[in-house]
Amino acid sequence: MNYTTQMDAAKKGIFTKQMEEVVKNEAISKEKLIQKIAEGKIVIPANKNHKNLIGIGVGEGLKTKVNVNIGVSEDEYSEIKELKKVEKALEYKADAIMDLSIFGDTKKFRKKLIETSPIMIGTVPMYDAVAKYGKNIKDMTVDDLFEVVEEHCQDGVDFITVHAGFNRISAERLDNNKRLTHVVSRGGSILYQWMKLNNKENPFYEYYDRLLEICKKYDVTLSLGDGLRPGSIKDSTDPSQIQELLFLGELTKRAWEENVQVMIEGPGHIPLHEIVTNMQIEKKLCHGAPFYVLGPVVTDIAPGYDHITAAIGGAIAASNGADFLCYVTPAEHLRLPDIDDMKEGLIATRIAAHAADIAKGIKGAKDWDNAMSKARGELNWAKMFDLAIDKEKAIEYRKSSMPENDEVCTMCGDMCPIKRIKEVE
Template sequence: MPNYKTQMEAAKKGIVTKEMETVAKKEGVEPEKLRALVACGQVAIPANIHHTALSAEGIGTGLKTKINVNLGISGDCKNYDVEMQKVEMALRFGAEAIMDLSNYGKTNTFRRELIAKSPAMIGTVPMYDAIGYLDKDLLEISAEDFLRVVKAHAEEGVDFMTIHAGINRRALEAFHREGRKMNIVSRGGSLLFAWMEMTGNENPFFEYYDEVLEILREHDVTISLGDALRPGCLNDSSDAGQIGELIEIGNLTRRAWEKDVQVLVEGPGHMAMDEIAANVKLQKRICHNAPFYVLGPLVTDIAPGYDHITAAIGGAIAAASGADFLCYVTPAEHLRLPDLDDVKEGIVASKIAAHAADIAKDIPYARDLDDQMAHARHKMDWEEMFQIAIDGEKAKQYFESTPPADRHTCSMCGKMCAVRTTNWILEGKKVEFYSEKERRLKK
């Protein structure tokens, strides 16, 4: 048996685990350099000891930007088969993490199947599952009950859990004092807020934080410190509630590291483009360079049906500014549970944002595929282009929907293709648009 409980404990002891070796190989970094980053908390490798199907990934400083796909059933959409199809799509497109946000009924059967088959990291929000798992109304749930759900998820093999421990009484003072247009838009945060207000008690995840950390440490679960007071519209961004909670999260980050529990810190939300970079820098400063996990940010509030685009814009800016982990947003955000097409659109948009940011951050080998695509375009090799593309299937469908007369062009430029024209001239060929027969007919 290894003489460590968690990846962070191993790293602090100078041990390079097999998960670190896997991540180092994927990222093209030296294992010892990676170990040092895990030891100081700047990189997290969420890897529950019970998740045997996992192919470990690293999140944090100097590594590729990762993406997460949310899925799960609700009371209005209870088809687990469809959710498993979404899982398969997420894996096919290379999502590094999947969060099961199911909030209806007994969800553990689906979650166990998901953990058994998924090489991607699995995340949950125990607060979502508490009501269904415990079969109690909110006011009937005790602090001990909440911890029972955390323990159940850890034992099932969940790699990281969103736990809204920062929304304590002190953080809520700023929320009450300042007021907001959208108040609280975090589902888990709103439930905790309601529980705290109805019972008069402190947030149980804050009050019993040490007990939570002991559960997570036992199974090597990474804590993702949720931003219950994230802004739900542009007007509420960077306000006292958001920043007050972030200050609490900074302290909770250090406390987790002291227990050798790895940390992700979650961030906004909705935010104007000119605020994003400053927010990332502030988070990194207050939370001691812990990996930053962002939802969006959505850069405008008026694009329902297109929020995969508003989130990709914000996500690209955030990741280029130092964020490490993007939570995808689908076109159905704010409207309904996403279907398969929505999930695909959200994944692709998020992958584009992450990849564009990695190029900007000069992540090792990030531009290799772009250089390969340029080479394939130079050769006019369509099949190679489709192989390299993030969504080659869609690219091929577009190309073949209006096939060109000459396979070495596309239907937009046809014979006037700039690439073909330049290639011919550089090869010493004459550029001609008409055949001999066509020239004779013109005469």
Template sequence: MRKEWVEKRENDDVRTQMYYARKGIITEEMEYVAKVEDLSAELVRKEIARGRLIIPANIKHTSLKPMAIGIAAKCKVNSNIGSSALASDPAQEVEKVKVSEKYGADTVMDLSTGGDLDEIRKEVIANSNIPVGTVPMYQILHDINNKIEDLTIEKMLEVIERQAKQGVSYFTIHAGFLLRFMPHIAKRKMGIVSRGGSLMAAWMMHYHKENPFYTAFDEILDICRKYDVSLSLGDSLRPGCLYDASDEAQLGELKIMGELTLRAWEKDVQVMIEGPGHVPLNQIERNMKIEREYCHEAPFYILGPLVTDIAAGYDHISSAIGAAVGGWHGASMLCYVTKKEHLGLPNAADVREGIIAYKIAAHAADIARGRKDAMKQDDAMSDARYSFDWNKQFELCLDPERAKEYHDETLPQDVFKEAEFCSMCGPKFCSYKISQEIVKSNPELIQA
């Protein structure tokens, strides 16, 4: 889809969407996004130029369908996939990509840590029509045989460019975690829960030097600028429990991420900010406001947040509650959590349930934010329910297969697709039917 678009710009010195937006140029990607979002192309351009909206679209991923992350666009959902040392089959990861796309994920992050990481990523990108993100630190550690002390800036940059050449559209870079924040961690109940953050802490404490991602940030920006890779500034110090939420470590890092955002924009590199974590429900709105203030309204990409620490096995629900509130108050993309969170590596079925939980949260947020036509599908569903149009109801669901499956558990025959009742109330106690009969028998109600 994007091959011709990208080829005609191949002689341009810079090819990032932010660069073109600041030059007053509306790219084909911007036009495509504007149609999908029902916005004007000029508004999309202006939002990208000011850094409040991004289109993560590596020039090497030409089969990608452009999408937008930002306050002017619909609230988006990311699906995390990836292998581990205990399960590393490229085919399984491709299956997760297909499931992610089928059930409505807007982006997918390959968080693989085991197996042939380059091959897995190659297959994931080749089979994905949505942007693919990564955490380069995982491969860096993999390539140095898990010896964090062997990490060098040269190796770090080599891996980042290798992934950019493959077509990764956004990188989670843990550059805001500085050496001076280490004392704050000791005050926490759960320390560092970010994998990338903990690895950075180990390296900094081993050498007593500053975070190499921070030190080499300009070189990282040059790579992102070359391939139009968006930066997702990672929250190494996100709270891993309610006790640690909104503490000095989390907010101190957020301020540095705001400084790095301005540095990225100077080189026309698109940026979004990653956020917490585990946060009590009453602190979520404040967290959204602080991010906008510290990070200059760059899009906020939040994990959950989980609103309780005791929902193991059901964390897709606990976190979707927080995600809905976060989206309502301004988060631009929600990183899904599966029910396997804290317990194990999710499979394709877990991915499906996690995505649907977060599609519900994102849709609820769009309704709460008063987006144009956000309730259009809900209104159509209400009409279908009241008229007992079962097939239309299935069609309008976020997960039509699951809705039909549950309906057909007790009433599988085709004749019941036209029945004026379901198995919960049966034919004599359906409130819709009773309401309709009351109105039909009392036409004066309509006139009144």
């Protein structure tokens, strides 16, 4: 039986190769997975042209997934450095990589990335449209934008971020409700500028059916972008953010009618006490579609430490319904992350995701923790290192300060409670 997309297959009861790979790595049955994909509550981003892809599911009842951003810029142009980040992202078990390149031969780099990566790849075609055509924003045509979308999909990108809900009504809501940080989304700011300069509707909203046809053709998951995400905790959960979310909910249903898989992108900067509310609003307004959040960052005062502010928010968000966390690095708001920043951000976000999976009751999530606790209780250092989320760092810390008795550590030394209890036993 033929199918166009993973959602189409699920609705027809077809169990695809990618679904089989998800079932192998998740505590979910074949029947339940098919049901939730058909309902839109789980997506498997899997472009037909991404030949070495291993299927990864995102959504309700699955482990929380983590995305890493990479990409070359004009001021920091090095494809070699970015490909090394890809190697590190794979080594440290990212679930997805987004290529946000805005300079150079972006197509060549994107194709190399897709050939290299067995995990899902995402892009923001709007960025590439600016880089590719080199036109003033005002002069970009509707065809320019859609040609870049199709090129990314044809190249094998598994999900694309498109800010289709940031339309003229959303822009008017923004103009009438002044913000501290206005628009902080790159894609959102480009579309805002285009709409204002041309006095026209957002092409991705006006010609949404054209976008869906492209996504359906290649089985690309549509990640509906949050062009009006708050860039400061003062701007969180404001009329502009909610207005856009209302449109994203409507666009989600239209995509499902065409069997196009959808994720919803979310905030942003959100104070701790508003995170649960934001998760509930998204799930309600967007009909249970998977939620992909940036952070959220819970305070604005910590440049250099935003991997921590985001991990705090990410753990709370994911334990209350978010399905996919975009990592934030210590370099956020400051510069393009280097490979060390990338590692710090990825590990912090993976910790947040795992902590959330324990809270959500994901089957088997605690097994890793229990194994580590058992190794600690036995003072089995080799096993502890093998189980550590960052084995290199754990070994480095241990070696930097060794006790006389190598059974213990220099924190407690001979007063180690575990050692003393073992002696009694």
